Amino acid sequence: xxxxxxxxxxxxxxxxxxxxxxxxxxxxxxxxxxxxxxxxxxxxxxxxxxxxxxxxxxxxxxxxxxxxxxxxxxxxxxxxxxxxxxxxxxxxxxxxxxxxxxxxxxxxxxxxxxxxxxxxxxxxxxxxxxxxxxxxxxxxxxxxxxxxxxxxxxxxxxxxxxxxxxxxxxxxxxxxxxxxxxxxxxxxxxxxxxxxxxxxxxxxxxxxxxxxxxxxxxxxxxxxxxxxxxxxxxxxxxxxxxxxxxxxxxxxxxxxxxxxxxxxxxxxxxxxxxxxxxxxxxxxxxxxxxxxxxxxxxxxxxxxxxxxxxxxxxx
Amino acid sequence: xxxxxxxxxxxxxxxxxxxxxxxxxxxxxxxxxxxxxxxxxxxxxxxxxxxxxxxxxxxxxxxxxxxxxxxxxxxxxxxxxxxxxxxxxxxxxxxxxxxxxxxxxxxxxxxxxxxxxxxxx
Numbered sequence: 494x495x496x497x498x499x500x501x502x503x504x505x506x507x508x509x510x511x512x513x514x515x516x517x518x519x520x521x522x523x524x525x526x527x528x529x530x531x532x533x534x535x536x537x538x539x540x541x542x543x544x545x546x547x548x549x550x551x552x553x554x555x556x557x558x559x560x561x562x563x564x565x566x567x568x569x570x571x572x573x574x575x576x577x578x579x580x581x582x583x584x585x586x587x588x589x590x591x592x593x594x595x596x597x598x599x600x601x602x603x604x605x606x607x608x609x610x611x612x613x614x615x616x617x618x619x620x621x622x623x624x625x626x627x628x629x630x631x632x633x634x635x636x637x638x639x640x641x642x643x644x645x646x647x648x649x650x651x652x653x654x655x656x657x658x659x660x661x662x663x664x665x666x667x668x669x670x671x672x673x674x675x676x677x678x679x680x681x682x683x684x685x686x687x688x689x690x691x692x693x694x695x696x697x698x699x700x701x702x703x704x705x706x707x708x709x710x711x712x713x714x715x716x717x718x719x720x721x722x723x724x725x726x727x728x729x730x731x732x733x734x735x736x737x738x739x740x741x742x743x744x745x746x747x748x749x750x751x752x753x754x755x756x757x758x759x760x761x762x763x764x765x766x767x768x769x770x771x772x773x774x775x776x777x778x779x780x781x782x783x784x785x786x787x788x789x790x791x792x793x794x795x796x797x798x799x800x801x802x803x804x805x806x807x808x
Numbered sequence: 809x810x811x812x813x814x815x816x817x818x819x820x821x822x823x824x825x826x827x828x829x830x831x832x833x834x835x836x837x838x839x840x841x842x843x844x845x846x847x848x849x850x851x852x853x854x855x856x857x858x859x860x861x862x863x864x865x866x867x868x869x870x871x872x873x874x875x876x877x878x879x880x881x882x883x884x885x886x887x888x889x890x891x892x893x894x895x896x897x898x899x900x901x902x903x904x905x906x907x908x909x910x911x912x913x914x915x916x917x918x919x920x921x922x923x924x925x926x927x928x929x
Contacts, residue, residue, distance in 0.1 A: 623882025
């Protein structure tokens with residue numbers, strides 16, 4: 494067995510805190526570095542013979558028209574990209590469509606999230622396409638995928654998703670009731686620590702998933718990891734529901750059951766899913782907070798015991 | 809000594825009340841029996857309507873999941889290239905962050921492990 498060097502608990506505590514803080518600072522530095530390098534453009538932009546792009550570009554809240562060739566990657570956030578020339582690198586669009594004319598070429602990969610690719614006959618994409626591709630002729634009117642979804646459909650889908658989440662949380666609460674109770678107690682006793690642990694997990698999971706998703710060997714591991722992360726998130730969400738349920742049914746606690754408390758607490762949280770954009774973000778963050786509580790209670794067992802002792806007389 | 813009061817009228821009234829209650833209970837039971845046959849039909853209708861909605865939404869969600877899997881794969885492919893292009897000389901930063909988080913997690917877990925006690929002073 495490998496013998497670790499003996500260190501004081503205080504030193505070890507400050508070591509992991511410093512490492513964590515450094516990692517968080519570096520994470521915050523990434524967008525600042527991209528901004529400071531001058532690769533970010535706000536609003537629409539058109540590239541032609543007089544205005545050729547000479548560096549990678551992240552365009553936010555605006556459309557991009559590319560009539561010339563470009564040798565650098567192009568990222569468009571909340572806007573459309575019209576490619577009428579040759580793009581030798583990757584093209585990524587988030588919350589917008591990509592239009593490829595008949596004489597366009599994308600030399601790299603093409604990824605579109607929250608939008609579609611409209612491809613005219615003759616358009617060439619040499620890399621991988623991660624998007625829904627539609628046939629398109631110039632002048633044909635189109636809509637963004639997000640705009641196509643009307644409010645009624647969104648609310649219906651949000652409520653259906655909320656109902657599915659409620660069922661999943663009930664399955665988790667039935668299968669792992671003790672984990673839900675401990676997580677709820679820890680989250681209530683240590684909300685800041687739980688929040689920080691949840692935020693760290695939120696940052697760490699993509700850093701793990703993306704490199705694993707690169708290879709065929711890592712892909713199953715990435716899927717397993719996603720499943721584990723989803724389960725922890727569901728436990729966290731169920732724990733948050735349990736906490737709220739306890740508050741709501743406070744005066745009837747003796748006459749109620751664990752699952753009833755979970756359902757009563759989760760129902761109002763999941764109703765928020767009917768609100769576009771803000772709702773899913775809120776539910777996601779509540780789950781992340783609870784997942785942080787799960788992580789803390791799993792690693793720092795003494796804190797979990799302390800948190801359970803605190804609620805023991807009430808139960 | 810026991811005194812028996814033979815009040816015919818009150819006995820008659822009591823019997824009528826009992827019979828009325830029995831009739832009421834019987835009526836309720838009959839109503840329940842009539843409605844009992846509606847329960848399976850109602851359940852079938854509710855489940856059928858739920859399925860007809862859930863199938864549509866389920867198909868949408870399944871399609872969304874497949875798209876998300878495709879996006880993760882595609883993002884993983886472009887991630888390394890984009891990192892080097894967008895961060896320039898700071899391209900190792902994501903790797904460094906992963907390493908720091910990994911080390912922090914190891915020390916964090918180690919600090920809170922109760923055994924063996926001699927490891928921590």
